[in-house]
Each structure stands twice: as C-alpha cells, then as structure tokens.
Amino acid sequence: MIVCICNNVSDRKIRQAVDSGMTSMNELRTHLDVGTCCGKCHACAKTVLRERLEETSQAQPMLFQTNLLVA
Numbered sequence: 001m002i003v004c005i006c007n008n009v010s011d012r013k014i015r016q017a018v019d020s021g022m023t024s025m026n027e028l029r030t031h032l033d034v035g036t037c038c039g040k041c042h043a044c045a046k047t048v049l050r051e052r053l054e055e056t057s058q059a060q061p062m063l064f065q066t067n068l069l070v071a
C-alpha cells in the first residue's frame with residue numbers, strides 16, 4: 001500500500017526502514033521523504049512506524065539477569 005503518494009513511499013518501505021534502524025518520523029522524513037510535500041500521509045506513516053516498532057520490540061528475546069537469582 002502506498003502511504004505517501006507525493007513521494008511514492010509504501011508501508012513496506014517504511015517497515016524496511018524501521019528494520020534497518022530508523023525509529024522516528026524525522027528519520028523517515030530525512031531518508032524516505034515521507035511527508036515532505038503535502039503532509040497528508042503523516043498520520044498513516046506514523047501509525048506504520050509505531051506498529052513496526054512494536055512488532056520488532058516484541059520479537060526481541062527476553063534476557064534474564066542471573067545475578068538476581070544468586071542473592
């Protein structure tokens with residue numbers, strides 16, 4: 001799905017950008033030009049960004065602090 005019609009940016013491109021380390025609208029704006037023309041895509045792009053960040057944070061393995069078990 002195209003999120004930003006002005007700059008031909010898809011939701012897939014935004015997800016790939018998040019996977020490569022981008023975490024903010026400023027970064028998406030700088031690297032993909034999302035929202036730099038009419039700005040109507042801003043809310044949708046932000047939703048895609050937030051959803052992808054949530055998905056990737058849930059995919060992180062849980063780390064256990066073994067030193068807490070020793071006490």
Ligand code: FES
Nearest residue numbers: 006037038039041
């Ligand atoms: S639709 Fe994204 S700047 Fe116009």
